[in-house]
Amino acid sequence: MKKPVYLDYAATTPVDPAVADEMIKYLTLDGVFGNPASRSHGFGWQAEAAVESARGQVASLIHADPREIVWTSGATESDNLAIKGAVAGRDNAHIITSTIEHKAVVDTCKWLEAQGVGVTWLDPGSDGRIQPDQVFSALKPETVLVSLMLVNNELGCVTDIAVIGAELRSRGVMFHVDAAQAAGKLPIDVTAMPVDLMSLSGHKVYGPKGVGALYVRRSPDVRIEAQIHGGGHERGMRSGTLPTHQIAGMGKAFAIAEACLEDEIQHLEHLRSSFLAGLEALPGVALNGSDTCRVPGIINLSFEGVEAESLMLGLRDLAVSSGSACASATVEPSFVLRGIGLSDELAHRSLRFSVGRYTTAEEIAFASAQIVDVVTRLRAVR
Template structure:
């Protein structure tokens, strides 16, 4: 069977081969397999040194202090730790988020609502953005946290985090940002983005699954309550034996991303343009999201007269998505697309295409030709 063309990089990226090579060195008996918390022998010291080196690599990509990086199992845990840890059992407080956040934020905020926390759900504009004015208009005297994503995982749309963060910093309100889809795809700088808590993921940046990080600002200190207890690791914010091999992998992946960011952005832009050029002769194709304020690697399109399920069945040689991988178990139309004003029918016609480091020009040309062929055929038999 011919290997399908992979156009679902927003769901996960393959591990970069050089990352995998480094990870193996921290697994086997002839490598550095010790527990980083073992301070009484060289095996532990070597593992701890590797962990701290990776911490610096992750921090460097977002221009943070390494002491501000807390290891987690992924961005989902980072989001949970940030939001639950900031609210920490208080019920007389107010939280602001949006209706099109990742499920890791949406479900966590719903969980808080069920425990007496007041949550305001902001509605985005038709391109998927939340404006600073919306956030400012929703603030209350007891607002303690705002949680918004930097890049939307289904649309690729970028929020104005710097402006929103500056306003919140002046008011002393904590700002949590899910940057899982932003790191390695656009410049991220916490020295110019006034963010207090930022969720990061390894497997979205050509690192392994099962590892992530939470940036926790230190100046002045942001206090969050641990959600996992049992040893006081990570300065008391997240207990558990650190997976050295995964941490090394995430660090190496973030180091590569920092070195190649400009070139990768340019390459993804070229792939996106080639893909859209291949679809230019097909009528009834609508872009969902923004054509300007977005990252180049994520593209959400609706095809008039064709439902996404039928289209995916016809595109057997392509690996694409009808929305977030975390919501793919449901046949309901995307809540993100409905959130930006699409009808259920319009949302059911949409597919997400996402490109990455190992996508070739030939693959996107082949993919666009396949889409034109299948859409034309499906429309002819309606």
């Protein structure tokens, strides 16, 4: 059976071979398998050194201090820790977020809302972007936190974090940014932006699944209450034995991403241009989201007269998705696409194509040709 062309990098990325090689060093008796919290012998010291080295590698990609990186099990936990941790113990707390955030943010805010926390839900424009003035207009004296994603996981559009962050810093309001889809895809500087909390994921950057990080700015103004209690690991913010092999893998992945960032951006831009050029002969194709303020690796398209599910069945040689992997268990149309104004009918006709480090020009040519062929055939039998 022919292996499908993988065009779902926004859902997850394959582990870079160099990352896999690094992880193996921390699993077996011949390697550094100790508990990083065991400080009474060399096995633990070596593991701790590996964890701290990786902490520095993750911090370097986003221009943070290594002491500001808190290890988690992934961006979902990071989002939960940031948002719940920011409002814990605060009376009359108020949060601002948007209706098209990742489910880890949306569902967390909905849960807090049910507990009595005030939440203002901002609606994006048709390009999928939240404008700074929307945020500033929604601020209240009791606003504790604003939580917005840097890159939308379904549309690829980019939020103007720097402008929003500067204003929030001047007003003393904490700013959380979900950067799971942004790390390794565009330059990030948490100081210049500026942000107080940033969620990161290993498996979106060619690292392993099951590990992530939360950047927590070292400042008395940024107070986060732990959501997992135990041994007081990670400066008391996240207890639990650290998975050295996964952390080392994430560190290696982030180091590679930093080293090849500019080349990777150029590679993805070329793939995007080639992919869209290959579809130019096909009428009735619309781009969802911004065509200017976006990362190159995520392309969300609507196909007139063709249901996305039927199209995916026809594209058996391509691995694509109709939306976020975290919402794929539902047959409801994407809440992100509905959030930018698409009708249910048009949302049901949309697919997300996402390319990455290992996507080749030949695969893109094959994919675009397949799409043109399948869409043309499906329209002919309507």
